[in-house]
Amino acid sequence: MNGAWLTVLMAVPLVGAAVLAALPRRVAPVVAKQVALGVSLVTLVLAAVIGFAYDPGAGYQFSVELDWIPAFGAHFALGLDGIGLALVLMTVILTPVVILASWNDGDQGRWSVHSFFAWMLALEGLAIGVFAATDVFLFYVLFEATLIPIYFLIGGFGGPQRAAAAMKFLIYSLVGGLVMLAAVIGLYVVSADSEFGSTYLLAELQQVPIDEGVGRWLFLGFFIAFAIKAPMFPVHTWLPDAAAQGTSGTSVLLVSILDKIGTFGMIRFCLTLFPEASQWATPVIVVLALISIVYGALLAIGQDSIPRLIAYTSISHFGFIVLGIFVMNSYGATGATLYMFNHGLSTAALFLVTGYLIRRRGSASISDFGGVEKVAPVMAGILLFAGLSSLSLPGLSPFVSEFLVLVGAWQYAPWVAIVAVSGIVLAALYILLMYQRTMTGPTRPEVLGMRDLGVREVVALAPVLLLILGLGLYPKPLLSVIDPAVEDTLVYVDGVSPDSPDEAVTGTETDEEGDQ
């Protein structure tokens, strides 16, 4: 019974997608929209029930394990730990938000409105599966399958260059997938010789001793795929194009949810399956993460297109997440996992509110705006709020995660934190410059007639904004779920850095010992 929960959670949106796809075209689009919203809300309720029943610190829960392809040890195996739960919750929260915010965005697509929302639900179901998969093969299949809905969402409902952007996204992802496929096959080979026989179960693979050289190759296979997905410098250039061409809702699904599979994969698979190789690669990855942070932020400052700007800010933020994962201490890894959730919220708010703005003006170019605050103060206020969360203002949720990553980075090596912290100055620049150029100054004649946000648009955003504020001041519910799972993960990594270094002088007991 317990094991059925996750299967149902994953199945509800997938079935909803199938129903929407099967709906005759003569059914009014509004019905399709309502069905989509309803299904996503049911999923949200289900996930909430799971969240409340979840026992923090008790390892994987709601597990299910069925033989799938016995010939090579693949299982249909799902289970949630705190990391997975956080990302599943983010997925189920953002999907209804995106559906409501994108209410009219599928109307002028290449295909029907029904399919627009069907692909969204399909993506939700597959993403839940990815975050809950405890079998590497199942993970790989779902990982690749998520490409399909997003490909159609960008290619069918985006801007003028959507076909090219969708293609670029697909090719990058397929290349990454191919590399990972090789590593997945390699894992099978390695496990075939182990005590478990051929298996893809994560829990078993984690115990399989892997030869150092082989482990490093397999690690690379996984890591490259995840780095493309996340995306990190230098394999990031598909993201700005995809974000610029997709609808704002698609961009949320892509950047807030799908890209997290990359960083999720790093912490779930790279660290626990290949701890030695992870340690071995850490210096290079830390440098790449630092480059991503600074490079993404600098490029964001120079953008004139709003969605491209947000895409580059995400590259910078993903740099923080990867950095937090690979400094391999509980500040960094807990911060990084929390960062995934918070970045999902703040980027969703940014994409959606600027999406409203862009649709009204018919242009995504910052230079086409000016003085919008005067005519649309609510929109301006929400944009500023979302922007402040993106620049990690204390009191809003992304601050806690970014701060923890920086503290973790300092414990890894102070110079790493010193380089990374430049990101907070650059973040202030890219956000406030955008706000200044679009919202302040004399109102441009072209925006004079702009409507402020309507009720639907505000209602769609409200849950995200409330969560950003609520989790900014009280992130404990989420942290208490994430933290134990992160500690469990770090156990795999050899020589996990201690939380507080030995020279810590407070903390009573350690104090006395330190003096002797």
Place this chain on the structure above:
Amino acid sequence: MTVTMLTNALLVSTAGATEPPVVEPAAADGALSLLWLVIALPALGAAVLLLAGRRSDSWGHLLGTATVAGSFLVSLVSFIALLGRDEGDRSVGQHLWTWFEVGLDGRVFSADLALLYDPLSALFLLLITGVGALIHVYSIGYMALDPRRRRFFGYLNLFIAAMLVLVLSDGYLGLFLGWEGVGLASYLLIGFFQHKPSAAAAAKKAFVVNRVGDVGMVLALALIIATFGTVSFAGISAASSQVGEGTLTAIGFLLLLAACGKSAQVPLQSWLLDAMEGPTPVSALIHAATMVTAGVYLVVRSNFIFENAEIAQTGVVVVGTVTLLWGAVIGCAKDDIKKVLAGSTMSQIGYMMLAAGLGVAGYAYAIFHLLTHGFFKANMFLGAGSVMHGMNDEVDMRRYGALRAAMPITFATFALGYLAIIGFPGFSGFWSKDRIIETALAENWVVGVAALIGAGVTAFYMTRLMLMTFFGEKRWADEVHPHESPKVMTTPLIVLAALSVVGGVLILGNWLKDWLTPVVGKAEPHDLPVPVIVITIAITLVVAVGVALAWFLVGRREVPRTAPTDVSFVTRAARADLYGDAVNEGLFMRPGQRLTRGLGTFDHSVVDGTVRGTAGTFMASSSLFRRMQNGYVRSYALSLLAGALLVMVALLVVTIA
């Protein structure tokens, strides 16, 4: 070698100082258990005013003022309760909730949101809510004609709440929450007239420069957590004596960087003059009386760090001394009345920083000057606002003149503030500034002389301001009809003027020093090279010279209506804010713009180009691949299917093999 000599000359001796006191708060009880209300009231006010929208336009300003007045009452009651406690028992803590926690059992790092109410924060509470309430009252009149007045009060309430979080937090993380909160409020209020591009740009500049300071704060926090495993003042003060001086010095310099940003000290001073784009009550509250003094608060609060980090302390002294002269020189050359006051603020905070850097001997005087400055500078900023109110928002003093008759109350209150700031004997500034100069002279004569010269320059530019504004010939245009401001604006002026006069009573019988002893430690009496009375006379003489010089250069001559251009190099430099902006633009802004543009090209042509080139090679060489690029979705779907099949086949092959 000269550098070493200079360092030696500047090194401040703190030998013989006692250990800094350990923070040990007792649980809040009685009247003090309502402490959280001080913050909650204005926070609630901000939430209501910003979310209720236009519905609250008619009463928003009243609610906003009432919440701060309520906060003042709670502060007052708390202060009285604190007065009634024993000296050793005047540190009270109130735990609100745990912000976040990380780590395994036994090694948990916990960031709590908790309040620490002690003699230091008690004084700040009274200043923030007291002056804050007066400025709210004043703003009712000042912003009466602004259609967005309700929002203005919302932002002001937000500011008060954040500032109270800053001074009430029991640790550095909570302090940082308030620190950034006041930064946000400052951003919103500087840019309040955001249809003006200059206001929007100034707001952004203030935020970004403060973020540079925040780099110091974040790194200091990281180092503190790595070193102490806690961020609470109690935990750090108990352990700081066991930590190496190198670590404490690093923390000290990082905190100093943060303080420079928030308190507009050199080298992060450039934002404050631009910040005068904000409405004048904002300049009075945020950019004179409270927020910009947060850096001084930070240094004094961190006495347990700085007392064991002599080099960092010297850094504070150097920054304070440079800035007190820097701001004063700028103040001499400006014609915009608010910018004169802004330069003056920078300079006066320099005095406070200098005092704070002098250690136990100076902490109490830093806070003393902070309080008196809060009174007289808020008074004068509001006075400047009152002048502007009667002069169609004109800020150029060259278009003022002879205003004392048209606005008698503004003139009288401004004049009292003027006497206070130049240190006219008996007025509040006389007591507070003299103590700083005396202490500086006793500790290090180089710094002391600089502070003494600064007092003369202060007298010069303030006298110049008085003469150009209230005396001489009238220079305003005919369509301007100067008039006195309404009572709602003049009443706060009168209260603040009274405080500017009598603020010196705080030091009667060394009350303030004794009051702060539980927080900053007991100062050893210092040995002055000469009797105190000699120093006092010297300071008064220097001030008199400054006043006289202004009289000869400004008062006795006709003031031209446009600024003369054939001026000395020094004047030109001072008018250009001593080239602070030029340096920033040349060193950071323009290279930064070139960098972002260059990187944009690099990203497109090199990073993306490499990938496109690789892809292109494949496509060109494979006609099969080209046929797949036909744009038909079904063939893409087919290729995905093919990929999946490939997986199956590969796995089967491996299995069989």
